[in-house]
Amino acid sequence: MFGLEAKDFRLLLLVALLTMAAPFILNPFPVDSGMAQFNAGYPDLMQRFVIFGIFAIGFNILFGLTGYLSFGHAAFLGVGSYAAMWMMKLLTMNVIPGILVSVVVAGIFSLAVGWISLRRSGIYFSILTLAFAQMSYSLAYSVLTPITGGETGLQPKVTDPRILDAALTGNAPKANLFGLEMGSSTDLVMGGWVFTFNVGYYVAAVVMIFAFYMSIRIFRSPFGMMLRAVKSNQQRLNYTGLNAKPYTLAAFVISGMYAGLAGGLMVAMDTQVGAERMFWTASGEVVLMSILGGVGTLIGPVLGAGAIKYMENILSKINKDILYEWFAFLPDGLQDFVITLVYPFIGKGWHLTLGLIFMAVVIFLPGGLVEGGQRIAAMFKRKKPSDNTPDGKTTPAE
Amino acid sequence: MEAIILQVLNGLDKGSAYALIALGLTLIFGTLGVVNFAHGALFMIGAFCAVTLSRIISLSHEVVDETQTDFLGNPLKVEVPYVYDWFGQAAGDTIIDWAVPLSIIFAIPVMVAIGVLMERGLIKHFYKRPHADQILVTFGLAIVLQEIIKYYYGANPIPTPAPSAFVGSFDFGIMLGFEPNQIIYPYWRIIYFGFAAIIIGAVFAFLQFTTFGMVVRAGMADRETVQLLGINIDRRFTLMFGIAAAVAGLAGVMYTPINSPNYHMGMDFLVLSFVVVVVGGMGSLPGAVAAGFLLGILESFASMREVLNVLPGLNQIIIYLVAIIILLTRPRGLMGRKGVMED
Numbered sequence: 031m032f033g034l035e036a037k038d039f040r041l042l043l044l045v046a047l048l049t050m051a052a053p054f055i056l057n058p059f060p061v062d063s064g065m066a067q068f069n070a071g072y073p074d075l076m077q078r079f080v081i082f083g084i085f086a087i088g089f090n091i092l093f094g095l096t097g098y099l100s101f102g103h104a105a106f107l108g109v110g111s112y113a114a115m116w117m118m119k120l121l122t123m124n125v126i127p128g129i130l131v132s133v134v135v136a137g138i139f140s141l142a143v144g145w146i147s148l149r150r151s152g153i154y155f156s157i158l159t160l161a162f163a164q165m166s167y168s169l170a171y172s173v174l175t176p177i178t179g180g181e182t183g184l185q186p187k188v189t190d191p192r193i194l195d196a197a198l199t200g201n202a203p204k205a206n207l208f209g210l211e212m213g214s215s216t217d218l219v220m221g222g223w224v225f226t227f228n229v230g231y232y233v234a235a236v237v238m239i240f241a242f243y244m245s246i247r248i249f250r251s252p253f254g255m256m257l258r259a260v261k262s263n264q265q266r267l268n269y270t271g272l273n274a275k276p277y278t279l280a281a282f283v284i285s286g287m288y289a290g291l292a293g294g295l296m297v298a299m300d301t302q303v304g305a306e307r308m309f310w311t312a313s314g315e316v317v318l319m320s321i322l323g324g325v326g327t328l329i330g331p332v333l334g335a336g337a338i339k340y341m342e343n344i345l346s347k348i349n350k351d352i353l354y355e356w357f358a359f360l361p362d363g364l365q366d367f368v369i370t371l372v373y374p375f376i377g378k379g380w381h382l383t384l385g386l387i388f389m390a391v392v393i394f395l396p397g398g399l400v401e402g403g404q405r406i407a408a409m410f411k412r413k414k415p416s417d418n419t420p421d422g423k424t425t426p427a428e
Numbered sequence: 429m430e431a432i433i434l435q436v437l438n439g440l441d442k443g444s445a446y447a448l449i450a451l452g453l454t455l456i457f458g459t460l461g462v463v464n465f466a467h468g469a470l471f472m473i474g475a476f477c478a479v480t481l482s483r484i485i486s487l488s489h490e491v492v493d494e495t496q497t498d499f500l501g502n503p504l505k506v507e508v509p510y511v512y513d514w515f516g517q518a519a520g521d522t523i524i525d526w527a528v529p530l531s532i533i534f535a536i537p538v539m540v541a542i543g544v545l546m547e548r549g550l551i552k553h554f555y556k557r558p559h560a561d562q563i564l565v566t567f568g569l570a571i572v573l574q575e576i577i578k579y580y581y582g583a584n585p586i587p588t589p590a591p592s593a594f595v596g597s598f599d600f601g602i603m604l605g606f607e608p609n610q611i612i613y614p615y616w617r618i619i620y621f622g623f624a625a626i627i628i629g630a631v632f633a634f635l636q637f638t639t640f641g642m643v644v645r646a647g648m649a650d651r652e653t654v655q656l657l658g659i660n661i662d663r664r665f666t667l668m669f670g671i672a673a674a675v676a677g678l679a680g681v682m683y684t685p686i687n688s689p690n691y692h693m694g695m696d697f698l699v700l701s702f703v704v705v706v707v708g709g710m711g712s713l714p715g716a717v718a719a720g721f722l723l724g725i726l727e728s729f730a731s732m733r734e735v736l737n738v739l740p741g742l743n744q745i746i747i748y749l750v751a752i753i754i755l756l757t758r759p760r761g762l763m764g765r766k767g768v769m770e771d
Binding site for chain 1: 579
């Protein structure tokens with residue numbers, strides 16, 4: 031269906047169901063219980079899951095398929111954000127024009143950057159993209175202040191022209207979709223549980239499902255096959271008389287547009303933008319997401335983005351008091367000892383956990399969480415012959 | 429003229445730091461063929477060696493001083509550093525004052541040990557894997573090292589002053605026959621530059637004039653042949669990794685008075701140092717050093733007011749701009765050897 035094989039369609043359906051039911055799935059604990067802090071079903075975090083999911087899906091089209099490791103993808107996200115913000119300031123607070131323009135602008139920008147960067151490969155390509163991203167970041171911070179707002183960033187103001195909805199006066203401008211405000215949500219109370227349905231989240235989720243669908247189509251297309259050929263042996267590709275550059279450039283622009291889309295959605299959800307989202311650590315984050323989830327697989331980057339954002343928001347909230355509560359059953363001395371051991375890894379130290387997990391994945395599980403899942407699954411059904419083709423969602427790119 | 433000399437001087441200290449880090453990166457790449465994204469973290473650890481040593485030196489204990497009384501008339505308790513007990517007050521003060529230079533002695537074994545441990549424990553397993561994997565695992569290691577330092581030392585910069593003898597500035601202009609106060613330059617930056625020059629000279633001399641260095645150079649040129657001659661090149665390369673780590677660490681130790689160390693200083697320098705290595709030419713030691721100073725000086729020229737009036741923001745992007753131009757026109761870098769990572 032939709033031009034997909036049955037397996038891919040099942041995967042798409044699964045992803046669609048999971049994202050649509052996310053407010054239920056991510057809120058497994060009643061509000062009053064001690065475990066409520068593990069609930070991830072609040073709008074802000076769910077929006078981040080899907081937006082960074084889009085970002086990682088796009089990054090994976092470049093890195094997963096062609097093997098070109100870009101360390102500057104956050105620049106496209108930032109450019110997309112600024113473009114969407116300007117649409118909101120000049121045209122309308124409706125999110126649709128903003129998101130569309132962010133994709134187009136990021137696409138044009140990535141075409142320019144890719145055109146130059148793709149003249150080299152390997153480590154040089156990484157450094158070139160890094161250099162471009164850092165340049166954009168520095169410029170956004172300093173010279174381009176009239177456009178980017180410099181250190182304060184940009185927010186929509188009541189005084190902005192907003193040609194299309196000039197009628198809007200007085201109240202603070204809010205992002206909306208034909209009058210439906212992005213920030214508005216409905217709470218559903220069921221016993222001890224509270225589920226929040228947020229308009230912004232569902233808009234972003236629909237966009238992500240579409241983005242995921244496009245990525246499946248790209249993975250399964252002849253074009254995707256060419257990209258895999260670039261990764262496995264570019265020289266041989268050249269010898270057969272094919273020029274790899276148009277393909278890699280197309281992949282670069284597509285992944286840049288995905289990044290721009292993510293940037294536009296970020297602005298649509300939370301109407302502000304600052305230069306720090308273009309900093310190179312932000313580019314590093316999307317690399318972490320893709321690798322952690324499983325690079326070159328369809329579902330991997332989404333999983334990785336979810337895992338990292340969950341850790342960032344939930345793990346970092348745990349503090350010493352909560353730890354004392356958890357380990358209260360231990361004798362006093364042992365309790366203190368365990369807490370001293372655990373404490374560096376949670377709360378403000380969650381980056382340490384992230385770094386360790388990331389290193390472990392690169393060392394032991396180059397296929398990421400997806401490969402981990404495959405291995406566990408393989409342990410349980412050992413009887414099947416090993417040459418059985420793996421199912422659609424876990425096919426690595428090579 | 430004064431302005432030009434001043435900018436060259438201003439560029440030297442940052443250029444020295446770039447050159448030292450880039451030298452270490454190139455040593456590692458040239459010997460082991462590994463792209464080490466954790467090198468900035470080594471620079472940062474070096475800086476924190478200085479912080480640690482100055483804390484150790486000023487460890488103190490409480491002593492009741494009978495000659496002084498607090499406002500209630502009780503004898504006052506004073507903190508007395510242990511070094512006072514051992515060396516007397518005058519010598520003790522000097523030792524505390526000179527904590528940063530003393531840290532050099534402390535940092536060398538620590539950094540070599542960290543470097544060797546890193547190579548044997550982690551990087552050894554990544555020789556056969558693609559460069560992207562090496563970048564990723566060392567990037568992860570950099571995050572881990574950075575977070576460990578942040579856990580123990582906090583997120584704020586820790587001021588670590590230079591010895592009081594070197595506080596203040598030196599009027600360089602008078603020496604060259606200019607008006608007083610035209611070209612003023614802090615003493616510590618001159619020392620940093622001199623120190624960097626000594627370290628760079630020592631590394632080159634070590635590689636050029638010792639048997640060990642000769643074997644390492646031979647291994648860089650043709651590893652297999654050296655192994656066939658019955659030489660354990662791996663052990664020598666491991667030690668070179670330690671030396672590269674020590675070079676980065678020493679650059680960090682001496683940089684502390686210029687810029688108070690914080691946990692993310694390594695990452696800030698790492699990106700620029702990579703650009704420096706690429707501009708200099710991957711695998712070329714003189715290239716790394718030359719490019720380090722060149723970019724440091726260019727950066728300081730680009731931040732002159734006259735330049736900024738014409739091209740605002742140039743100081744922010746000059747290094748990246750130069751790198752992009754060099755990579756596109758001379759992919760091998762300024763002094764890159766033929767055949768080393770050219771694609």
